[in-house]
Amino acid sequence: MARFSRLEVLNEINRLGVIPVFYNSNFDTARKIIDACVAGGARAIEFTNRGDNAYRVFSDLVMYYTREAPEVILGVGSVGDPGIGSIFLASGANFVVGSVFNPELAKICNRRKVTYCPGCGSATEISQAEELGVEIVKVFPGDSVGGPKFVKSILGPTPWTRIMPTGGVEANEASITSWFKAGVAAVGIGSDLIRKDWVLAENYAAITELTAKCLDWSRAARGLNVFNGVEHVGLYPLADHKGMEMAEWYQNTFGFEVKEGNSSIFVQGSGSGRIEIGKSADGQPAHVAISVSNFETAVETLMARGIELETPIIKPTSKAVYLKQTDPAGHRVHLLWRK
Numbered sequence: 001m002a003r004f005s006r007l008e009v010l011n012e013i014n015r016l017g018v019i020p021v022f023y024n025s026n027f028d029t030a031r032k033i034i035d036a037c038v039a040g041g042a043r044a045i046e047f048t049n050r051g052d053n054a055y056r057v058f059s060d061l062v063m064y065y066t067r068e069a070p071e072v073i074l075g076v077g078s079v080g081d082p083g084i085g086s087i088f089l090a091s092g093a094n095f096v097v098g099s100v101f102n103p104e105l106a107k108i109c110n111r112r113k114v115t116y117c118p119g120c121g122s123a124t125e126i127s128q129a130e131e132l133g134v135e136i137v138k139v140f141p142g143d144s145v146g147g148p149k150f151v152k153s154i155l156g157p158t159p160w161t162r163i164m165p166t167g168g169v170e171a172n173e174a175s176i177t178s179w180f181k182a183g184v185a186a187v188g189i190g191s192d193l194i195r196k197d198w199v200l201a202e203n204y205a206a207i208t209e210l211t212a213k214c215l216d217w218s219r220a221a222r223g224l225n226v227f228n229g230v231e232h233v234g235l236y237p238l239a240d241h242k243g244m245e246m247a248e249w250y251q252n253t254f255g256f257e258v259k260e261g262n263s264s265i266f267v268q269g270s271g272s273g274r275i276e277i278g279k280s281a282d283g284q285p286a287h288v289a290i291s292v293s294n295f296e297t298a299v300e301t302l303m304a305r306g307i308e309l310e311t312p313i314i315k316p317t318s319k320a321v322y323l324k325q326t327d328p329a330g331h332r333v334h335l336l337w338r339k
Helices: 006-016 027-039 054-068 082-090 103-112 123-131 147-155 173-182 196-200 204-221 243-254 295-304
Strands: 018-022 044-048 073-077 095-097 115-117 136-139 162-165 187-189 227-235 257-260 264-268 274-278 287-292 313-315 318-322 332-338
Touching (some): 006 018, 006 073, 006 115, 018 027, 018 204, 027 054, 027 204, 044 054, 054 073, 054 082, 082 103, 147 173, 162 187, 173 204, 243 264, 243 274, 287 295, 295 332
Parallel strands (some): 018 187, 044 073, 073 095, 136 162
Antiparallel strands (some): 257 264, 318 332
């Protein structure tokens, strides 16, 4: 069964704006493709039902990511009938995408509270899908039905419609910008993002880089800020106190979870935001970590504003850099990107 609720999936699709779409019959290759997309910032991935026993590969991928990277949202594409849809739902699909609209499949997905994005090519089909509870319709093939102009025409009389085109969405700034300016909620990108020559050459770094760029272009087209907000604040104990004493106070007072690292302790509740606590007093001023959606873009943005930065600290799952200047109150500030 699906590990993510329908609301979680829909919100994540809306937040990210770009869904990588692919099929590969080999589990290891498919896993590497997904890892490359996730490293570029994608979280919801569509694995298409394009080959014999595709559900077996998909099921193995679901089990793998449930264990190794539970934040990854795997969905299935190219599902046209309720029989195939039921197999993939039983395999753990978190969303179902089709090239056509099937009312019976919509009912099955609704019964399981799983997101269904059917392929629609007309205003009538979109209306019928929405009548059966579809929140985001897939316009397919996007280029053949009229491209961004089709989207504008649909949203004129029905501005509540949410559209995700695939087919005709290219992995470049001009194409992605044109679709989002037309009003789409998200786009699905397949072979133009996960290119066959890159997969054959095992050039997964290229897929990661292009995925990150596509996400950046979608955010820019929607006017979203690369600086997401406060990721954590950093506190240090006074001379006669210890960091663990502070952490335990937050734990006992608010029920926060305590995680001890090498040089600091993190405390966090069930929501967003954390507190980093130094293990001992060392004269450091408090600091603020700003979460960024793309580290390189955030760095370039600050440098263009005349902000000087220290040497970045790059790790496999995180990237950070301190600003040379403090805020007006003397607090240090650093950018933080986390996988």
